[in-house]
Amino acid sequence: MAEGVLQLDVASVVEDVLQHHGKRLCDIDLASRKAEEASLRRNEAAGWLRKMVGVVAGKDLPAQPSEEEFRLGLRSGIILCNVLNKIQPGAVPKVVEAPSDTVIIPDGAALSAYQYFENVRNFLDAMDEKGIPTFEASDLEQGGKSSRIVNCVLALKSYNDWKQGGGSGVWKFGGNSKPPSTGKQYVRRNSELFMNSLSRNSSAGEIDLTQNLNEMGTSHSPLQTLIRDLLSDKKQEYIPVIVENMLSKVMEEFEQRLESLNEEVRTTLRDTGVPSSKSHGDLETSNIVKDERQPENGSYDGAHALKHQELVEHQQRSIQELKNTLNSTKADMQMLQMKFEAEVNNLGKYLNGLAHAASGYQKVVEENRRLYNQVQDLKGNIRVYCRIRPFLPGQPKGLSIVEAVDERTLSVLTPSKHGKAKKFFTFNKFFGPSASQEEVFLDTQPLIRSVLDGYNVCIFAYGQTGSGKTFTMTGPKELTQESLGVNYRALSDLFLISEQRKDSISYDVLVQMIEIYNEQVRDLLVTDEIRNHSQNGFNVPNANLVPVKSTSDVIYLMNLGLKNRAVSSTAMNDRSSRSHSCLTVHVQGRDLTSGSILRGCMHLVDLAGSERVDKSEAVGDRLKEAQYINRSLSALGDVISSLAQKQSHVPYRNSKLTQLLQDSLGGQAKTLMFVHISPEADALGETISTLKFAERVSTVELGAARANKDGADVKELKEQIASLKSGLTRKERGLQSPSRCSSPDGAMFITSSPSCSSSWQSSIAMSTEDEKSVSGDWVDKIMVNSLDDGLDYSDELETHSSEIHFQCQLNLSKPKQMGSDVRRPSPKHTRSLIPQPPNRRVPNGINSASHKHGRQTVDTKRKPSGVGK
Numbered sequence: 059m060a061e062g063v064l065q066l067d068v069a070s071v072v073e074d075v076l077q078h079h080g081k082r083l084c085d086i087d088l089a090s091r092k093a094e095e096a097s098l099r100r101n102e103a104a105g106w107l108r109k110m111v112g113v114v115a116g117k118d119l120p121a122q123p124s125e126e127e128f129r130l131g132l133r134s135g136i137i138l139c140n141v142l143n144k145i146q147p148g149a150v151p152k153v154v155e156a157p158s159d160t161v162i163i164p165d166g167a168a169l170s171a172y173q174y175f176e177n178v179r180n181f182l183d184a185m186d187e188k189g190i191p192t193f194e195a196s197d198l199e200q201g202g203k204s205s206r207i208v209n210c211v212l213a214l215k216s217y218n219d220w221k222q223g224g225g226s227g228v229w230k231f232g233g234n235s236k237p238p239s240t241g242k243q244y245v246r247r248n249s250e251l252f253m254n255s256l257s258r259n260s261s262a263g264e265i266d267l268t269q270n271l272n273e274m275g276t277s278h279s280p281l282q283t284l285i286r287d288l289l290s291d292k293k294q295e296y297i298p299v300i301v302e303n304m305l306s307k308v309m310e311e312f313e314q315r316l317e318s319l320n321e322e323v324r325t326t327l328r329d330t331g332v333p334s335s336k337s338h339g340d341l342e343t344s345n346i347v348k349d350e351r352q353p354e355n356g357s358y359d360g361a362h363a364l365k366h367q368e369l370v371e372h373q374q375r376s377i378q379e380l381k382n383t384l385n386s387t388k389a390d391m392q393m394l395q396m397k398f399e400a401e402v403n404n405l406g407k408y409l410n411g412l413a414h415a416a417s418g419y420q421k422v423v424e425e426n427r428r429l430y431n432q433v434q435d436l437k438g439n440i441r442v443y444c445r446i447r448p449f450l451p452g453q454p455k456g457l458s459i460v461e462a463v464d465e466r467t468l469s470v471l472t473p474s475k476h477g478k479a480k481k482f483f484t485f486n487k488f489f490g491p492s493a494s495q496e497e498v499f500l501d502t503q504p505l506i507r508s509v510l511d512g513y514n515v516c517i518f519a520y521g522q523t524g525s526g527k528t529f530t531m532t533g534p535k536e537l538t539q540e541s542l543g544v545n546y547r548a549l550s551d552l553f554l555i556s557e558q559r560k561d562s563i564s565y566d567v568l569v570q571m572i573e574i575y576n577e578q579v580r581d582l583l584v585t586d587e588i589r590n591h592s593q594n595g596f597n598v599p600n601a602n603l604v605p606v607k608s609t610s611d612v613i614y615l616m617n618l619g620l621k622n623r624a625v626s627s628t629a630m631n632d633r634s635s636r637s638h639s640c641l642t643v644h645v646q647g648r649d650l651t652s653g654s655i656l657r658g659c660m661h662l663v664d665l666a667g668s669e670r671v672d673k674s675e676a677v678g679d680r681l682k683e684a685q686y687i688n689r690s691l692s693a694l695g696d697v698i699s700s701l702a703q704k705q706s707h708v709p710y711r712n713s714k715l716t717q718l719l720q721d722s723l724g725g726q727a728k729t730l731m732f733v734h735i736s737p738e739a740d741a742l743g744e745t746i747s748t749l750k751f752a753e754r755v756s757t758v759e760l761g762a763a764r765a766n767k768d769g770a771d772v773k774e775l776k777e778q779i780a781s782l783k784s785g786l787t788r789k790e791r792g793l794q795s796p797s798r799c800s801s802p803d804g805a806m807f808i809t810s811s812p813s814c815s816s817s818w819q820s821s822i823a824m825s826t827e828d829e830k831s832v833s834g835d836w837v838d839k840i841m842v843n844s845l846d847d848g849l850d851y852s853d854e855l856e857t858h859s860s861e862i863h864f865q866c867q868l869n870l871s872k873p874k875q876m877g878s879d880v881r882r883p884s885p886k887h888t889r890s891l892i893p894q895p896p897n898r899r900v901p902n903g904i905n906s907a908s909h910k911h912g913r914q915t916v917d918t919k920r921k922p923s924g925v926g927k
């Protein structure tokens with residue numbers, strides 16, 4: 059049907075466009091509609107043929123045949139010839155009938171096939187002669203076009219109807235059949251207005267909608283191109299609405315034209331006196347319809363009007379169907395739209411959910427990290443950060459044996475029975491080869507800042523030689539702003555914060571730099587020669603303690619320290635540190651409102667690298683150094699092991715290094731170890747043992763860190779005690795030499811005054827001498843009290859007082875504590891090494907010049923075994 063073709067065209071265009079947008083119009087089942095229509099037409103044709111030949115003769119043709127049944131039923135041509143002969147007797151002079159069941163024809167099948175073909179050919183010739191659309195004989199064979207056969211039958215039916223109706227005028231038929239091959243042409247009425255707008259395609263019988271649209275002024279391009287062009291750049295969700303509007307517009311236009319056509323017909327009928335309500339049959343019986351070729355007269359006008367009427371009715375039916383199609387398309391589109399909206403809504407909700415979950419996840423991760431850190435703080439575990447060095451320039455770039463798994467975990471490729479296996483290690487943080495110095499510092503910063511809140515902090519770098527310890531702590535050989543290591547950044551951060559807090563807290567910062575070289579402690583902040591302080595064991599107090607005011611002071615001092623550091627070129631590292639270096643920063647803050655004192659201390663330790671002497675090709679001095687280094691690192695390993703296993707005895711005293719780190723490893727400090735590894739495959743052994751060591755370190759619990767803070771009341775009490783002591787001391791001024799008295803528990807006090815010895819240093823020396831002569835014991839602790847401000851400067855020497863006295867309490871009752879951490883500097887080493895402007899003074903109380911006047915007191919008290927300062 060023409061209308062069917064129209065709806066198909068429009069819908070298929072829409073479908074094309076939607077497909078173009080990636081979505082099929084699944085719901086519009088055009089194919090099934092088409093098939094339904096074809097079957098209706100086929101049934102009509104079959105029904106009519108059966109009616110014409112009778113049920114018996116038409117037994118081979120079912121009333122509602124499938125395509126195949128229809129084709130097979132008509133294949134012999136017998137039904138077709140008989141029907142034609144019935145309409146026009148003798149049209150097919152000879153019809154070969156089917157052989158009777160009882161008569162056996164030799165080679166019957168071949169004979170009948172030939173004879174059937176004769177039937178079909180005769181039928182087609184006869185049809186052709188009458189100008190009725192035909193089909194190809196091959197259409198009756200398998201794979202032929204049954205629709206053309208249907209068309210032909212329906213055309214014959216129409217012809218029959220026309221003949222039945224008297225055969226007046228010119229018979230014509232429009233269907234999807236093979237065009238007549240002979241010269242007889244059907245007269246088509248092209249003159250009418252309607253036909254101008256809705257002309258039938260002569261071959262396909264389709265409505266030329268393009269022309270319609272052209273006439274409607276919509277466009278000059280073909281319909282499909284037009285619709286495609288129109289829809290191609292539209293969003294998919296708008297397509298249903300656009301198509302719907304488009305179809306409505308077409309319908310509207312169509313109806314308008316039809317209405318005007320109807321009007322024209324009505325006018326014509328009125329003019330010719332034919333009642334417009336009369337049916338086609340009525341008009342036919344009254345013989346009004348005339349052949350177009352008849353001369354124009356009144357009855358011709360009537361026929362003309364009738365044709366109009368017929369066409370109008372036909373088109374009305376088409377329009378109705380079109381409307382139905384439009385409605386169903388609309389419904390489909392609305393469905394699609396609703397579905398689409400629902401899907402978009404669902405998708406939106408889903409995305410919202412995902413976003414919510416993602417942000418929740420982030421929060422949980424943040425919270426986890428915070429809690430983890432809190433737990434770490436509470437447990438006081440040593441934090442371990444792992445950093446891998448990148449391949450160095452000029453080094454053959456192999457595949458790194460270490461891979462990051464996440465920000466805390468790394469895997470190391472190790473050989474195994476089945477090729478390669480991965481070993482996983484988890485630390486507090488893992489820095490990949492591309493991590494910058496700034497990134498590394500950022501994760502260290504909070505720890506460093508807590509020094510200003512009165513905590514003791516220790517950061518030490520551990521790892522195989524050449525793995526990047528010095529790089530992390532100090533930086534590369536050529537320093538730039540970006541490559542500055544943790545040491546520089548830490549100190550400049552301290553200055554920055556102390557500046558920010560200057561309205562509430564006044565900070566003094568002092569720096570000390572030592573190294574442990576071949577088990578000897580050396581002061582790195584000396585300008586003349588490297589001082590060896592190893593005679594008295596771990597005698598760090600004698601190292602210079604230099605007040606610093608700015609980052610540039612620090613840089614100056616560090617450069618001095620680095621210059622003095624024992625560095626050599628080895629096979630593994632052309633600038634290998636041959637010693638353990640320790641930069642110690644003492645911070646003292648005075649709360650300007652409450653008067654409370656905060657004291658924080660930070661060790662920044664760059665350990666010498668462990669090395670395999672065979673690999674480093676060390677001989678002579680290098681070999682000796684390597685042995686010392688390895689020995690002290692192994693002592694560090696022993697300390698870590700016993701701490702990890704919570705053993706009662708921890709062998710701190712086995713090396714200077716462990717003595718230095720004692721407070722940080724077993725005390726209440728906040729401690730961080732940077733463990734360094736190399737990416738090379740031939741460092742696998744060292745890498746694994748380094749990582750295992752680091753794992754053990756991370757299990758060591760230090761206990762919750764405690765800030766060194768004295769409240770104002772404590773301060774007041776201390777002031778009172780100090781003032782009482784001062785009064786007592788004044789009474790004893792007459793003493794010219796240190797006196798000694800014993801306490802009930804066997805402790806001995808040695809009291810001295812500046813008048814008996816010119817400086818308090820000599821008092822200490824004398825005390826120590828005295829101690830040796832009395833018991834050979836060791837002085838556990840030196841405390842210095844400044845009498846004029848009344849503060850207890852335990853562990854710090856304040857030299858701005860006018861009167862200070864020393865008091866040493868010696869342990870006579872318990873075994874000596876070798877190497878106990880008497881590690882506060884003596885005032886003579888508290889001096890400025892930094893070039894000073896003429897009037898510049900180092901912080902109050904730290905300038906060595908100021909302690910010349912006045913009396914000084916040092917209390918040397920014994921503390922229980924294992925308790926640090």
Ligand SMILES: Nc1ncnc2c1ncn2[C@@H]1O[C@H](COP(=O)(O)OP(=O)(O)OP(=O)(O)O)[C@@H](O)[C@H]1O
Pocket residue numbers: 446447448450491521522523524525526527528529530533534535631633634635636665666667668734
């Ligand atoms: N993260 C890094 N990025 C770029 N270069 C690095 C990095 N880490 C180390 N290096 C370079 O690798 C070389 C060895 O590093 P470094 O001297 O810091 O190792 P080390 O562990 O201190 O060695 P040693 O124990 O022998 O003193 C140096 O040239 C250093 O500049």
